[in-house]
Amino acid sequence: MSNIVIATRESRLAMWQAEHVKALLQEQGHAVELLGMTTRGDQILDRSLSKVGGKGLFVKELELALEEGRADIAVHSLKDVPMDLPEGFMLACVLEREDPRDALVSPRHASLAELPQGAVVGTSSLRRVVLLRALRPDLRIEPLRGNLDTRLRKLDEGQYDAIVLAAAGLKRLGLEDRIRECFEPDTMLPAAGQGALGIEIRSDRADLLALLAPLDSRADALATAAERAVSRAMGGSCSMPLAAHARWQPDGRLRIDAALGDPEGTAPLLQAQLVAEAGDPAQATALGEAAARLLQK
Numbered sequence: 518m519s520n521i522v523i524a525t526r527e528s529r530l531a532m533w534q535a536e537h538v539k540a541l542l543q544e545q546g547h548a549v550e551l552l553g554m555t556t557r558g559d560q561i562l563d564r565s566l567s568k569v570g571g572k573g574l575f576v577k578e579l580e581l582a583l584e585e586g587r588a589d590i591a592v593h594s595l596k597d598v599p600m601d602l603p604e605g606f607m608l609a610c611v612l613e614r615e616d617p618r619d620a621l622v623s624p625r626h627a628s629l630a631e632l633p634q635g636a637v638v639g640t641s642s643l644r645r646v647v648l649l650r651a652l653r654p655d656l657r658i659e660p661l662r663g664n665l666d667t668r669l670r671k672l673d674e675g676q677y678d679a680i681v682l683a684a685a686g687l688k689r690l691g692l693e694d695r696i697r698e699c700f701e702p703d704t705m706l707p708a709a710g711q712g713a714l715g716i717e718i719r720s721d722r723a724d725l726l727a728l729l730a731p732l733d734s735r736a737d738a739l740a741t742a743a744e745r746a747v748s749r750a751m752g753g754s755c756s757m758p759l760a761a762h763a764r765w766q767p768d769g770r771l772r773i774d775a776a777l778g779d780p781e782g783t784a785p786l787l788q789a790q791l792v793a794e795a796g797d798p799a800q801a802t803a804l805g806e807a808a809a810r811l812l813q814k
């Protein structure tokens with residue numbers, strides 16, 4: 518039995534996720550402590566992430582804590598983890614995924630279809646902007662940043678008619694009753710890794726792998742590996758409106774869907790769909806890379 522320190526951001530969602538991992542590790546008999554910290558991504562709230570440096574902003578401080586030995590593991594929303602981790606770090610496991618869908622929250626309107634002509638919808642994800650535009654070209658899409666509570670507050674203050682955000686975050690924080698509509702992946706294709714949690718460690722801490730193995734979901738690790746391979750192959754950053762979502766079919770093969778939008782919203786959405794055996798990480802990665810090649814054609 519070990520004593521494990523978890524580095525975590527201090528947003529309510531990050532803390533929930535760290536507490537969740539803490540509880541799972543405690544069930545395995547380990548002693549666990551949390552080390553909370555604020556990251557650059559949490560501090561910069563006035564600019565869109567794609568403009569100030571992207572996903573890495575949320576993980577750098579946590580990696581420093583791992584590097585200096587102040588913490589053993591870092592828990593991340595997999596969606597926020599860069600495709601290629603810095604030298605010396607690795608993704609040790611992927612937990613069973615929560616709902617991967619995007620959700621609509623609105624005080625007055627029951628669904629996207631019921632939003633009035635020209636309604637104001639808040640989101641800062643380029644992927645959501647492009648997919649929303651394809652569904653409802655009449656909407657006025659406005660930037661929306663901040664943690665979950667901030668976003669909901671801005672909605673409740675009347676700055677937007679509706680906002681779109683990940684169902685997983687709302688469910689984790691007990692805010693599921695605010696969801697008016699969950700978009701099926703075929704309607705609004707999720708981001709790579711959405712809804713999944715990843716645990717990062719230092720590559721030289723192989724001692725932690727056995728300890729984390731009981732938390733790993735093989736099915737979701739393979740599915741998200743395929744999704745992340747699409748992003749990597751596309752040079753993925755959050756400045757690119759890219760969606761990638763993999764699901765297991767009843768026949769045991771993995772289906773991946775990917776979509777690439779045009780930031781200006783003028784060119785049509787490019788879409789790709791592929792199905793393959795994906796019994797190991799190399800196969801899952803190859804599937805994602807093949808889907809990316811279809812998008813690049």
Ligand SMILES: NCc1[nH]cc(CCC(=O)O)c1CC(=O)O
Nearest residue numbers: 594596682683685686711712713
């Ligand atoms: N980019 C921020 C972020 N990172 C993870 C989640 C939600 C939880 C998840 O996808 O696991 C969110 C909020 C959102 O997109 O609405």
